[in-house]
Amino acid sequence: MNYDMELKEKIAAQNSQSVQKKVVIDLRDLRKSFGDNHVLNGFNMRLYEGENLVVMGKSGSGKSVMIKCLVGLMQPDSGYIEVLGKEIKTLDRETLDILRSDIGFLFQGSALYDSMTVRENLEFPLRRHKERMGQNADTEPLVLEVLENVGLAHAIDLMPEELSGGMKRRIALARTIILKPKIILYDEPTSGLDPITSKEIIELMRSIQKKYGTSSLIITHDVDCARVVSERMVLLVDGINYAEGTYTELSSSNDPKVEAFFKK
Amino acid sequence: MELALQAKKNIKHFFTEIGELSHFAGRFFREFLKPPFEFKELLRQCYQVGNRSLVLVLVTGFIIGLVLTLQSRPTLIQFGAVSMMPNMVGISIVREIGPVITALICAGRIASGIGAELGSMKVTEQIDAMEVSGTNPFKYLVVTRILATTLMLPLLVVFGDLVALYGSALVENLKGDVSFQLYFNTVFDALSYGDLVPATVKSFFFGFVIGLVGCYKGYHSKKGTAGVGIAANTAVVMASLLVFVVDFIAVFVSDIFYEL
Numbered sequence: 001m002n003y004d005m006e007l008k009e010k011i012a013a014q015n016s017q018s019v020q021k022k023v024v025i026d027l028r029d030l031r032k033s034f035g036d037n038h039v040l041n042g043f044n045m046r047l048y049e050g051e052n053l054v055v056m057g058k059s060g061s062g063k064s065v066m067i068k069c070l071v072g073l074m075q076p077d078s079g080y081i082e083v084l085g086k087e088i089k090t091l092d093r094e095t096l097d098i099l100r101s102d103i104g105f106l107f108q109g110s111a112l113y114d115s116m117t118v119r120e121n122l123e124f125p126l127r128r129h130k131e132r133m134g135q136n137a138d139t140e141p142l143v144l145e146v147l148e149n150v151g152l153a154h155a156i157d158l159m160p161e162e163l164s165g166g167m168k169r170r171i172a173l174a175r176t177i178i179l180k181p182k183i184i185l186y187d188e189p190t191s192g193l194d195p196i197t198s199k200e201i202i203e204l205m206r207s208i209q210k211k212y213g214t215s216s217l218i219i220t221h222d223v224d225c226a227r228v229v230s231e232r233m234v235l236l237v238d239g240i241n242y243a244e245g246t247y248t249e250l251s252s253s254n255d256p257k258v259e260a261f262f263k264k
Numbered sequence: 265m266e267l268a269l270q271a272k273k274n275i276k277h278f279f280t281e282i283g284e285l286s287h288f289a290g291r292f293f294r295e296f297l298k299p300p301f302e303f304k305e306l307l308r309q310c311y312q313v314g315n316r317s318l319v320l321v322l323v324t325g326f327i328i329g330l331v332l333t334l335q336s337r338p339t340l341i342q343f344g345a346v347s348m349m350p351n352m353v354g355i356s357i358v359r360e361i362g363p364v365i366t367a368l369i370c371a372g373r374i375a376s377g378i379g380a381e382l383g384s385m386k387v388t389e390q391i392d393a394m395e396v397s398g399t400n401p402f403k404y405l406v407v408t409r410i411l412a413t414t415l416m417l418p419l420l421v422v423f424g425d426l427v428a429l430y431g432s433a434l435v436e437n438l439k440g441d442v443s444f445q446l447y448f449n450t451v452f453d454a455l456s457y458g459d460l461v462p463a464t465v466k467s468f469f470f471g472f473v474i475g476l477v478g479c480y481k482g483y484h485s486k487k488g489t490a491g492v493g494i495a496a497n498t499a500v501v502m503a504s505l506l507v508f509v510v511d512f513i514a515v516f517v518s519d520i521f522y523e524l
Binding site for chain 2: 068071073093097098100101103105107108109111112113114124125127175
């Protein structure tokens with residue numbers, strides 16, 4: 001049986017198993033080009049409620065473009081994007097902002113606001129979403145709670161420039177979860193970190209997923225990260241979902257393009 | 265042939281830039297009128313803009329007043345018109361030199377600062393982070409900064425003018441034995457609304473273009489740290505050039521207005 005047939009059968013089997021599960025992200029035939037560079041060529045993907053899905057691909061393969069299209073930071077050339085039952089393309093700014101409060105986004109470089117303290121960084125996402133908690137709600141307990149979750153309660157009044165790379169990533173993670181999102185999107189969560197800090201971040205991701213029951217979409221090219229956090233994986237090659245399966249299934253594949261990801 | 269192609273490319277780039285800047289200005293007016301309003305950030309930016317440039321404006325203003333008087337004195341003495349010094353210096357500073365010099369200093373200081381700040385926020389994905397957290401970054405970052413420069417520049421011009429006149433009065437006091445009171449009385453007698461109103465109005469426009477260009481360059485800076493430097497640099501060049509264009513239009517319009 002060739003690899004395509006095998007893959008199709010697996011996807012069909014997974015789909016039938018997932019009938020009961022709610023789809024929280026549905027991407028269909030996503031296409032995006034930058035001039036002559038066709039980054040996404042009909043990418044398809046589904047994320048189910050409570051699932052940890054890892055999308056792996058080489059640098060420049062379009063992983064970050066795909067994740068940015070998901071939250072409306074970038075417009076795809078064509079394709080269908082549905083998040084939590086809403087089609088992104090049809091939403092006005094206000095509805096999109098409300099939907100975004102259910103989606104946490106951990107940026108590759110942490111993206112902490114330079115001019116604000118850690119406290120202000122964490123309070124910032126709460127400004128527009130205070131209606132969820134009431135206008136006069138005290139945000140301090142929420143800020144302290146997320147900081148304790150990432151083990152950095154002592155850093156509350158520090159500026160981002162005073163933090164190490166690992167601390168910045170933890171604070172960014174705290175900012176991501178402060179609105180208690182239903183989905184968390186991780187864009188290269190371990191890139192630029194040393195192996196020990198990477199492990200700490202991975203552990204943190206797992207504990208957060210356990211505590212808040214979020215669905216996670218993790219974009220990475222770090223095989224160790226994928227092995228530890230993934231329940232299911234999608235390999236993004238040549239702009240399409242080239243292969244899908246569990247870590248064990250994909251890492252034992254004989255397909256040269258799949259093998260290339262797992263070679264030490 | 266190559267020269268012609270390059271010229272064609274430059275002209276196309278120039279008009280594209282003008283078009284994009286106009287579109288950016290249009291977006292500013294649309295977003296500016298829509299709630300929610302970021303008052304706290306606006307106040308913070310007003311403080312930043314004022315604080316960032318005040319000392320520089322004061323020092324430059326003082327030197328300009330001093331130098332202008334020292335340079336003009338011998339010629340006015342030659343024509344027996346040294347008593348006209350306060351009138352000449354007062355009108356030239358209030359109508360032209362004060363607003364333009366202050367605007368140029370702010371173009372260098374504020375436009376480059378805004379360009380570099382927004383450029384680095386863009387490169388480090390802070391603007392994207394703001395967007396996904398449900399805050400409109402254009403309103404929060406751009407609208408507040410443009411409003412702050414528009415509101416603060418006339419204030420800086422007033423301070424700059426006063427210090428320049430003080431510098432001029434100091435020279436007259438030391439060299440011509442003219443009291444400060446007499447000097448300032450003569451200056452204010454010589455000034456009319458026709459001098460003050462156009463100068464103040466054009467200062468608002470100077471502030472607007474400085475904020476607009478700084479934000480436009482920073483907000484559209486290309487990826488990478490080199491892009492941040494380019495954004496800051498081109499913001500200064502473009503803002504300075506636009507200050508002169510706005511000045512020309514303002515003088516032209518006020519001339520027509522006063523002829524009627």
